[in-house]
Amino acid sequence: MKDKVVPRTLSGFMELMPQEQILFNKLKKIIEDVYSSYGFYPIDTPVIESSEVLLAKAGGETEKQIYRFNKGDNDLSLRFDLTVPLAKYVASRYNDLIFPFKRYQIGKVFRGERAQKGRFREFYQCDIDVIGNETLSLMYDCEIPSIIYDIFKNLNIGDFIIRINNRKILSGFFESLDLTNMITEILRIIDKIDKIGIDNVREELINLKIPTDKIDKIINFITIEGTNEEKINKLLESDIKNDIFNEGVNELNFVIKNLKSLNMNENNYEIDLTIARGLDYYTGTVYETNLKDYPSLGSVCSGGRYDNLASYYTDKKLPGVGISIGLTRLFYQLCESNILNKEENSVADITVLPLTYNYEYVFNFVRELRKKGLKTDVVYLDKLKQLIKYADRQKTPYVIIIGDDEIQKEIAILKNMKTGKQIEVTINNVVDVYEQDLNNKM
Amino acid sequence: MKDKVVPRTLSGFMELMPQEQILFNKLKKIIEDVYSSYGFYPIDTPVIESSEVLLAKAGGETEKQIYRFNKGDNDLSLRFDLTVPLAKYVASRYNDLIFPFKRYQIGKVFRGERAQKGRFREFYQCDIDVIGNETLSLMYDCEIPSIIYDIFKNLNIGDFIIRINNRKILSGFFESLDLTNMITEILRIIDKIDKIGIDNVREELINLKIPTDKIDKIINFITIEGTNEEKINKLLESDIKNDIFNEGVNELNFVIKNLKSLNMNENNYEIDLTIARGLDYYTGTVYETNLKDYPSLGSVCSGGRYDNLASYYTDKKLPGVGISIGLTRLFYQLCESNILNKEENSVADITVLPLTYNYEYVFNFVRELRKKGLKTDVVYLDKLKQLIKYADRQKTPYVIIIGDDEIQKEIAILKNMKTGKQIEVTINNVVDVYEQDLNNKM
Numbered sequence: 001m002k003d004k005v006v007p008r009t010l011s012g013f014m015e016l017m018p019q020e021q022i023l024f025n026k027l028k029k030i031i032e033d034v035y036s037s038y039g040f041y042p043i044d045t046p047v048i049e050s051s052e053v054l055l056a057k058a059g060g061e062t063e064k065q066i067y068r069f070n071k072g073d074n075d076l077s078l079r080f081d082l083t084v085p086l087a088k089y090v091a092s093r094y095n096d097l098i099f100p101f102k103r104y105q106i107g108k109v110f111r112g113e114r115a116q117k118g119r120f121r122e123f124y125q126c127d128i129d130v131i132g133n134e135t136l137s138l139m140y141d142c143e144i145p146s147i148i149y150d151i152f153k154n155l156n157i158g159d160f161i162i163r164i165n166n167r168k169i170l171s172g173f174f175e176s177l178d179l180t181n182m183i184t185e186i187l188r189i190i191d192k193i194d195k196i197g198i199d200n201v202r203e204e205l206i207n208l209k210i211p212t213d214k215i216d217k218i219i220n221f222i223t224i225e226g227t228n229e230e231k232i233n234k235l236l237e238s239d240i241k242n243d244i245f246n247e248g249v250n251e252l253n254f255v256i257k258n259l260k261s262l263n264m265n266e267n268n269y270e271i272d273l274t275i276a277r278g279l280d281y282y283t284g285t286v287y288e289t290n291l292k293d294y295p296s297l298g299s300v301c302s303g304g305r306y307d308n309l310a311s312y313y314t315d316k317k318l319p320g321v322g323i324s325i326g327l328t329r330l331f332y333q334l335c336e337s338n339i340l341n342k343e344e345n346s347v348a349d350i351t352v353l354p355l356t357y358n359y360e361y362v363f364n365f366v367r368e369l370r371k372k373g374l375k376t377d378v379v380y381l382d383k384l385k386q387l388i389k390y391a392d393r394q395k396t397p398y399v400i401i402i403g404d405d406e407i408q409k410e411i412a413i414l415k416n417m418k419t420g421k422q423i424e425v426t427i428n429n430v431v432d433v434y435e436q437d438l439n440n441k442m
Numbered sequence: 443m444k445d446k447v448v449p450r451t452l453s454g455f456m457e458l459m460p461q462e463q464i465l466f467n468k469l470k471k472i473i474e475d476v477y478s479s480y481g482f483y484p485i486d487t488p489v490i491e492s493s494e495v496l497l498a499k500a501g502g503e504t505e506k507q508i509y510r511f512n513k514g515d516n517d518l519s520l521r522f523d524l525t526v527p528l529a530k531y532v533a534s535r536y537n538d539l540i541f542p543f544k545r546y547q548i549g550k551v552f553r554g555e556r557a558q559k560g561r562f563r564e565f566y567q568c569d570i571d572v573i574g575n576e577t578l579s580l581m582y583d584c585e586i587p588s589i590i591y592d593i594f595k596n597l598n599i600g601d602f603i604i605r606i607n608n609r610k611i612l613s614g615f616f617e618s619l620d621l622t623n624m625i626t627e628i629l630r631i632i633d634k635i636d637k638i639g640i641d642n643v644r645e646e647l648i649n650l651k652i653p654t655d656k657i658d659k660i661i662n663f664i665t666i667e668g669t670n671e672e673k674i675n676k677l678l679e680s681d682i683k684n685d686i687f688n689e690g691v692n693e694l695n696f697v698i699k700n701l702k703s704l705n706m707n708e709n710n711y712e713i714d715l716t717i718a719r720g721l722d723y724y725t726g727t728v729y730e731t732n733l734k735d736y737p738s739l740g741s742v743c744s745g746g747r748y749d750n751l752a753s754y755y756t757d758k759k760l761p762g763v764g765i766s767i768g769l770t771r772l773f774y775q776l777c778e779s780n781i782l783n784k785e786e787n788s789v790a791d792i793t794v795l796p797l798t799y800n801y802e803y804v805f806n807f808v809r810e811l812r813k814k815g816l817k818t819d820v821v822y823l824d825k826l827k828q829l830i831k832y833a834d835r836q837k838t839p840y841v842i843i844i845g846d847d848e849i850q851k852e853i854a855i856l857k858n859m860k861t862g863k864q865i866e867v868t869i870n871n872v873v874d875v876y877e878q879d880l881n882n883k884m
Contacts, residue, residue: 005498007534007755009488010516015531017538018483018545025484037812039790039819039838041460042467046451046564047489047520047550048509056447067490067518069511071554074452076509078489089457092449096459098835102819103460108489112513122488137822139801261802263809313449348481359581360703367705370479377481379542380579393540396481 012113012121014328019395022345024331027155028106031126031325034150035104038143040128043103045085047110051075054084056312065111078110082127082324083309090131091313099133100140106327118336120328129322131309136319138251141285141305142258144321148289148301149264151325157339159292160300163272166252166285167304169235170276172245173221177214186210187276190222194274194298198223222273228256231271248284255285283307287323297333301325344395348377350434351396353387355403362402364427365412369400372431391417398434400425454555454563456770461837464787466773469597470548473568473767476592477546480585482570485545487527489552493517496526498754507553520552524569524766529752532573536758541575542582548769560778562770571764573751578761580693583727583747584700586763590731590743591706593767599781601734602742605714608694608727609746611677612718614687615663619656628652629718632664636716636740640665664715670698673713690726697727725749729765739775743767786837790819792876793838795829797845804844806869807854811842814873833859840876842867 009015016024036042051068054077067078079085082105090101106126113119128147130140145162152160170190174183189204196204198219205215224231235249252271259269277286284305291297303323310318334340350369354362362378369376377396381387391399401413411424416437425433451457458466478484493510496519509520521527524547532543548568555561570589572582587604594602612632616625631646638646640661647657666673677691694713701711719728726747733739745765752760776782792811796804804820811818819838823829833841843855853866858879867875 004755004757005495007495007498007530007752008492009530009534010490010492010518013488013490015487017535018485018543021484021486024486036789037815037817039793039817041789042463043460044463044466045457046455048452048455048552048564050450050452053447053449056449067511067513069509071509076452088449088451092451093459098832100821100823100832101460110490122490135824137824139820139822142801143820258801262805263802310449313446315446347478347483351481359584359700360705363704373479375479375481377544378581378585380581381542382577382579390540390542 010121012115012119014120014123014332017342018347019345020335020342022347023340023342024327026345027331028124028126028327030154031151031327032104032106034147034154035106035126035128037150038102038128038147040102040104040130043086043089043105044107045079045082045089045105047078047108048076049079049085049088051077053088054079057084057087062111065113067110067112080111081109082107082125083129086127086129086131087310087313087318090318091310091316094314094316099131100136101131102129103131104128118329118332120332123326123328126325126327127322129309129320131318131320134317134319136321138254139258140321141251141255142262144285144303144323145255145259145269145287146262146264148287148323149268151301152268152289157291157334158294160268161290161292162269162301163275163288163290163299164252164255164269164285165271165273165275166248166255167276167282168244168248168284169252169273170222170248172242172248173240174218175244176240176242177217179210179214182208182210184280186218190218190274191276193222194295224273228266228269228271231273232256251284277302277304281306285321291339294333294337294339297330297337300330300333346394346396347375348394348396349374350376350398350400351391351394352376352378352400352402353391354378354380355384355387355401356407358404358407361407365400365402365430368427368430369434374431374434397438400430452563454557454561456562456565456774459784460789461787462777462784464789465782465784466769468787469773470566470568470769472596473593473769474546474548476589476596477548477568477570479592480544480570480589482544482546482572485528485531485547486549487521487524487531487547489520489550490518491521491527491530493519495530496521499526499529504553507555509552509554522553523551524549524567525571525751528569528571528573529755529760532760533752533755533758536756541573542578543573544571545573546570560771560774562774565768565770568767568769569764571751571762573760573762576759576761578763580696581700582763583693583697584704586727586745586765587697587701587711587729588704588706590729590765591710593743594710594731599733599776600736602710603732603734604711604743605717605730605732606694606697606711606727607713607715607717608690608697609718609724610686610690610726611694611715612664612690614684614690615682616660617686618682618684619659621652621656624650624652626722628660632660632716633718635664636737666715670708670711670713673715674698693726719744719746723748727763733781736775736779736781739772739779742772742775788836788838789817790836790838791816792818792840792842793833793836794818794820794842794844795833796820796822797826797829797843798849800846800849803849807842807844807872810869810872811876816873816876839880842872 109125110122148162193201232253275286275288282304286304288299289301305321307319309320335342366376379390399415406412413422414425415422508522551567552564590604635643674695717728717730724746728746730741731743747763749761751762777784808818821832841857848854855864856867857864
């Protein structure tokens with residue numbers, strides 16, 4: 001006989017205890033419900049793709065992290081994000097899709113990063129994007145913050161701020177300073193401002209050999225203060241002469257104005273000219289989202305507008321705007337920061353403990369509860385002591401006990417496990433009594 | 443500049459069009475809702491596991507199909523089912539879990555099979571199992587058919603029959619015929635009866651060199667006819683002297699009796715002594731499920747009772763009972779057989795077409811609809827013609843049109859796209875009018 005193998009899960013792979021998983025799924029469902037309430041399609045692309053297709057654009061650091069292997073004659077890779085699969089999806093189905101194409105995808109992606117605390121090699125991304133055919137209304141740049149807003153309102157994990165900028169403003173501004181050939185480097189430095197602070201940004205700009213007067217202008221520019229309206233006015237009134245800059249300011253103005261019409265609370269969004277979103281993928285509006293009480297978590301939801309989703313697959317111009325939430329990492333951070341309580345999550349609403357072999361009687365109650373949408377767990381264990389221990393450890397808020405005495409009296413005992421209160425219920429009033437007690441408690 | 447790469451999806455990997463995906467997700471949600479209504483935990487194990495752990499038990503055909511590769515020093519594999527991950531999960535968390543441990547998992551598994559029509563290399567399995575610590579009540583063998591029953595009632599894809607047997611009955615019977623050393627082969631042949639027919643079963647048994655009189659006994663035995671009660675009575679009254687056989691008959695009797703108490707419709711389940719479930723994994727009750735009008739689809743939901751979930755990881759005895767639905771294949775079959783209509787599935791309940799730049803007015807309607815849980819798609823396209831085309835192609839059942847005229851009159855136009863009927867609505871009655879029209883129609 002074979003020796004036993006030690007069962008274990010690889011490091012860098014999140015696998016949760018049952019009660020933690022309940023909580024994780026709740027967050028995932030909130031995100032999915034908001035995404036779908038906006039009428040976006042749920043798309044599900046394969047985990048495995050042809051390496052040629054998946055790596056059409058990739059390079060450098062990303063490519064090193066990819067899980068790539070051969071099976072038969074096929075050179076295969078696991079998806080490392082949900083953007084390339086979206087590009088593939090849209091480019092290959094261009095003639096059959098309806099544009100603007102609104103889709104979300106929630107799924108695992110894979111990156112063989114160096115293992116470290118809070119970094120995962122397999123993690124959920126929750127992406128939502130809208131893709132236009134040749135053009136895409138700027139109104140979608142307004143819809144995206146509205147989606148972020150609904151999600152973080154519903155997640156209920158504390159106050160948050162959506163920080164909004166437009167890449168054209170920065171690019172145009174740097175062009176006006178004759179720094180066109182350094183835009184990518186400068187953006188990358190500015191993007192780090194939250195982590196390294198303003199003084200280090202200045203230092204790094206000096207290292208780029210940018211003249212001090214221009215560095216002063218840059219620092220002054222990105223740290224413009226005031227309300228959103230004041231910032232917009234300063235931008236509109238600035239003496240910067242550059243077409244890209246002006247386009248960016250007009251777009252930002254449009255977006256901010258319409259967020260107001262969307263009835264979003266102004267405390268939850270702000271113009272922040274330091275938001276650059278490192279990569280050169282984004283071309284217009286960009287977003288980051290922070291939890292106000294936990295700035296150290298960094299951005300928990302980011303994205304932006306891009307001119308061309310799938311230039312490596314097609315000549316069609318496919319502009320889009322979207323965001324991504326790295327749910328696995330976010331969940332980990334929320335638990336580490338004690339914003340979420342992993343322990344107290346029961347899967348069932350009610351646990352039924354039969355102390356009888358008259359299951360027909362028991363099932364009548366169970367059916368009644370499930371019919372009303374209550375998650376009902378029935379436990380079969382031989383000893384009363386085992387049953388009580390089970391119910392205690394599951395932390396189900398309510399228990400129903402049915403023994404032969406109860407059957408005689410045509411009742412069941414409903415017990416509130418928090419208060420210890422026990423109530424006699426009948427098949428006809430069990431749901432009502434449960435709901436009354438539940439609502440009293442809250 | 444790089445040449446364009448042709449975007450494509452690998453063969454054997456299901457990737458659906460948006461409206462097909464809506465339908466697929468509906469089925470998945472029905473299964474998940476039933477699973478969770480029984481108070482089972484949703485578990486989510488990694489796609490990637492250490493090969494040593496994942497292949498602790500595997501061998502032969504399965505091992506050849508596995509996606510296995512190295513990354514750094516690690517020998518990794520993609521999960522090929524959800525049973526081994528469950529065994530790993532329970533064995534490694536034995537001290538922290540509450541038993542009986544009730545879990546479901548819905549996720550993709552991977553098998554590098556030869557590509558052929560209706561076979562997938564990446565497919566969803568929807569598994570549900572309950573695992574006991576040392577012992578597990580036979581009542582769970584009754585709960586499982588009840589879960590199958592609820593799922594196929596809710597899926598609403600036609601009449602179905604759950605076929606139930608007990609492996610001990612067959613094993614004991616063959617023992618009583620002195621065929622103990624051939625049990626596995628015989629079971630494997632009997633298991634094919636639906637596909638190859640009774641005559642070929644006889645033929646194959648003859649090839650095993652089983653004496654004709656015993657073959658006759660086998661054939662007569664597995665084709666016992668009658669109602670469930672009649673079959674049970676024949677088994678109880680049989681002159682077969684074997685302890686395993688008697689145990690099996692008593693278990694089957696218990697399960698069938700309690701299914702009645704569970705109030706399941708007797709047309710939807712039957713004792714079928716030909717159900718063997720090939721592999722030697724199962725040790726007691728076994729289940730298969732067929733769509734009555736589509737027998738050629740084979741079993742669409744199978745499973746059973748096993749004595750030992752994780753013997754390759756642990757000495758602990760972990761008996762369990764569960765089922766699995768291969769959703770990707772089932773969905774494919776249902777579409778191929780025209781049981782499902784892939785085309786007519788709209789993601790949104792209502793599509794809003796703004797023919798105005800007064801978005802504040804538009805958003806007031808949108809918010810009202812979303813607040814009531816209606817999936818509301820707002821489309822921004824420049825031309826009226828484009829908007830109409832979009833709405834037509836999306837097949838959204840209702841459209842709301844708001845132009846400046848409507849704003850003047852403080853109304854919106856609600857259009858039923860099936861009947862063509864247009865109704866003037868206000869912000870205060872839009873939801874009510876929509877619901878009235880929707881219910882009239884149905």
